[in-house]
Amino acid sequence: MSVFHLEIVTPDRSFFSEEVEMVIVRGIEGDLAILKDRAPLITPLKIGKIRIFQDGKEKVAAVVDGYISVENHKTTIITEAAEWPEEIDIERAEAAKKRAEVLLKERPDGIDVARAQLALQRALNRIEVGKLK
Ligand code: ATP
Known part of the structure; x- marks a missing residue:
């Protein structure tokens, strides 16, 4: 090819x-x-x-x-x-996911919802790719 x-x-x-x-x-x-x-x-x-x-x-x-x-x-x-999958620290990504989920659930005053949603997407993507190692 x-x-x-x-x-x-x-x-x-x-x-x-x-x-x-x-x-x-x-x-x-x-x-x-x-x-x-x-x-x-x-x-x-x-x-x-x-x-x-x-x-x-x-x-x-x-x-x-x-x-x-x-x-x-x-x-x-x-x-x-x-x-790369082997570079991903899954625990770190899980922690980032949890932080974003808490923010999106509790919605404290002044929270930037779009930013928290992007942080959640980055974390979910890393968890998925990290599992490929
Ligand atoms: P965190 O809140 O854990 O820092 P983040 O989504 O805010 O996550 P980014 O701003 O996307 O992190 O990335 C900052 C730097 O850290 C980049 O160099 C990225 O490659 C690296 N990085 C982020 N999360 C991970 C992870 N789970 N494992 C390995 N490297 C990571």
């Missing part, structure tokens, strides 16, 4: 930079599968999984929201945070 270059960068590291056959990401309008020679595009990503296909095998990473840019010979994903 034809390959193209995929780069995933976060503020603290180059998370991934290799040739791949396909990547599937969660865009704001649903899942998006990128193959070689796809028409150029820039679109925001949602909190979710990145599924990378190489040599017929699949790798999965958790990402928070960001952007994907597809150019002729290269696809770049820029995100605030990305983790």
